Amino acid sequence: MVKRQFPNPKDVFEYVQLKKPSFGGKERRLQDALTIADLRLIAKRRTPKAAFDYTDGAAEGELSILRARQAFEDIEFHPDILRPAEDVDTSTQILGGPSAMPFGIAPTGFTRLMQTEGETAGAGAAGAAGIPFTLSTLGTTSIEDVKAANPHGRNWFQLYVLRDREVSYGLVKRAAEAGFDTLHFTVDTPVAGNRMRDYRNGFSIPPQLTVKTVLDTLPRPWWWFDFLTTPKLEFASLKSTGGTVGDLIGQAMDPTISYEDLATIREMWPGKIVIKGVQNVPDAVKLIDLGVDGIVLSNHGGRQLDRAPIPFHLLPKVVREVGKDATVMIDTGIMNGADIVASVALGAKFTLIGRAYLYGLMAGGRAGVDRTIAILRSEIERTMKLLGVSSLEELEPRHVTQLTRVAPVSVAYGEAAEALAKAQPVRTPRATAASKPAAPKAPAKPRAKSAAAKTAAKPGTTPLEAAEQTSDTVGAAEEGLTPGR
Ligand SMILES: Cc1cc2nc3c(=O)[nH]c(=O)nc-3n(C[C@H](O)[C@H](O)[C@H](O)COP(=O)(O)O)c2cc1C
Numbered sequence: 001m002v003k004r005q006f007p008n009p010k011d012v013f014e015y016v017q018l019k020k021p022s023f024g025g026k027e028r029r030l031q032d033a034l035t036i037a038d039l040r041l042i043a044k045r046r047t048p049k050a051a052f053d054y055t056d057g058a059a060e061g062e063l064s065i066l067r068a069r070q071a072f073e074d075i076e077f078h079p080d081i082l083r084p085a086e087d088v089d090t091s092t093q094i095l096g097g098p099s100a101m102p103f104g105i106a107p108t109g110f111t112r113l114m115q116t117e118g119e120t121a122g123a124g125a126a127g128a129a130g131i132p133f134t135l136s137t138l139g140t141t142s143i144e145d146v147k148a149a150n151p152h153g154r155n156w157f158q159l160y161v162l163r164d165r166e167v168s169y170g171l172v173k174r175a176a177e178a179g180f181d182t183l184h185f186t187v188d189t190p191v192a193g194n195r196m197r198d199y200r201n202g203f204s205i206p207p208q209l210t211v212k213t214v215l216d217t218l219p220r221p222w223w224w225f226d227f228l229t230t231p232k233l234e235f236a237s238l239k240s241t242g243g244t245v246g247d248l249i250g251q252a253m254d255p256t257i258s259y260e261d262l263a264t265i266r267e268m269w270p271g272k273i274v275i276k277g278v279q280n281v282p283d284a285v286k287l288i289d290l291g292v293d294g295i296v297l298s299n300h301g302g303r304q305l306d307r308a309p310i311p312f313h314l315l316p317k318v319v320r321e322v323g324k325d326a327t328v329m330i331d332t333g334i335m336n337g338a339d340i341v342a343s344v345a346l347g348a349k350f351t352l353i354g355r356a357y358l359y360g361l362m363a364g365g366r367a368g369v370d371r372t373i374a375i376l377r378s379e380i381e382r383t384m385k386l387l388g389v390s391s392l393e394e395l396e397p398r399h400v401t402q403l404t405r406v407a408p409v410s411v412a413y414g415e416a417a418e419a420l421a422k423a424q425p426v427r428t429p430r431a432t433a434a435s436k437p438a439a440p441k442a443p444a445k446p447r448a449k450s451a452a453a454k455t456a457a458k459p460g461t462t463p464l465e466a467a468e469q470t471s472d473t474v475g476a477a478e479e480g481l482t483p484g485r
Pocket of ligand 1: 107136158302303353
């Protein structure tokens with residue numbers, strides 16, 4: 001028999017701790033975002049569809065990005081116990097300088113399209129957090145303005161070798177003069193990737209006012225207000241070169257770039273040089289043998305070749321061949337600090353975040369990018385503590401294995417995940433866990449053939465369609481997980 005007492009008003013008062021009301025809408029919105037996926041949802045609400053889809057989307061069936069994210073989700077961590085890790089040191093040395101955390105901001109083109117503060121917000125937030133910021137050739141803030149936004153931090157410049165080589169050489173010179181310390185030479189864009197969402201949305205750069213875009217704007221007037229009342233959206237470092245925006249994009253993708261260009265650029269660039277977009281072991285070995293300062297294993301966030309190799313899977317193979325002293329970096333699909341920790345454990349010296357940064361930017365400008373960095377920082381620190389390591393050097397390949405997937409992929413982020421969430425209404429249990437202890441769960445019965453498997457079996461079905469047509473995908477995928485290397 002439970003002994004009962006009359007409630008003591010003092011105790012009740014202690015339990016009811018009223019939260020201080022917060023009147024800053026943006027601040028509250030951002031504090032409520034606990035994950036990058038939460039920031040993505042806020043970003044989606046606040047950004048016109050065409051601009052959001054340009055950022056969120058990828059090429060063709062979007063398989064490269066879905067698989068890259070899936071690979072990170074399929075990590076299995078192996079912690080050590082009873083190892084003091086009260087304080088963790090997340091700092092590292094990368095390309096001749098410090099970084100407070102093992103990630104930096106990836107180059108993204110047309111950033112002010114997503115939110116008007118654009119690269120200024122990214123560079124400022126990166127500088128404040130002590131991590132590097134990378135400006136794209138197709139950036140919408142000039143080299144000099146990025147330097148002004150991040151005067152004491154590390155700025156990196158990403159180079160597209162344009163058809164008009166002199167224009168590229170001019171940018172290299174300007175970036176060097178502005179004190180940028182590293183050049184990322186992007187090599188995975190001989191032609192533009194085929195981004196279906198952009199076609200379907202009738203997306204154009206710069207955005208055009210059509211009946212469709214105006215209707216889409218109605219619930220997001222602040223975006224157009226920002227767009228129309230701030231400096232013109234243009235490729236800031238290239239504006240003096242003339243040509244329309246379309247001409248410049250056409251110029252950026254040059255199928256004739258080659259190792260000769262690499263040699264020329266190396267001659268001109270006084271700082272560190274990194275090749276971004278490496279996608280196989282022989283290329284990685286060749287580049288390290290040629291003496292480049294680093295490589296980024298990347299498929300451009302799935303925006304170029306669809307069904308490209310998953311960088312996270314490529315990582316251990318490349319590290320094994322080029323040796324652990326070579327500077328191997330990785331991007332594509334990073335949505336959680338744990339993804340970054342796993343990458344470091346498997347030998348990456350550094351990582352880059354593209355969309356995770358842009359979701360924060362769209363969710364709340366500079367404060368949103370600060371929030372992205374804060375979320376990733378806490379996830380990195382917590383994962384390290386839970387693994388029982390207190391510095392990045394202590395992370396080893398033995399800390400991570402990869403579950404081998406033998407069933408259709410589940411999709412935890414993005415459009416497909418939203419479709420799944422809609423298809424699976426949340427059921428409220430009749431009895432609470434406290435009042436009715438749950439019976440031990442029987443092992444899941446193997447399904448004869450799940451709806452997901454059936455859908456995926458149809459030729460020509462994309463994962464997105466599969467997820468939209470069935471609510472069974474995640475369950476089926478979970479059943480298909482087996483531990484492996
Ligand atoms: C909207 C957008 C624009 C991008 N623009 C560029 C670019 O101009 N140059 C470049 O080298 N990479 C560009 N990227 C690729 C990123 O640098 C990075 O490789 C990719 O975003 C990493 O994947 P993640 O978005 O999953 O983190 C872009 C990516 C996005 C999402």
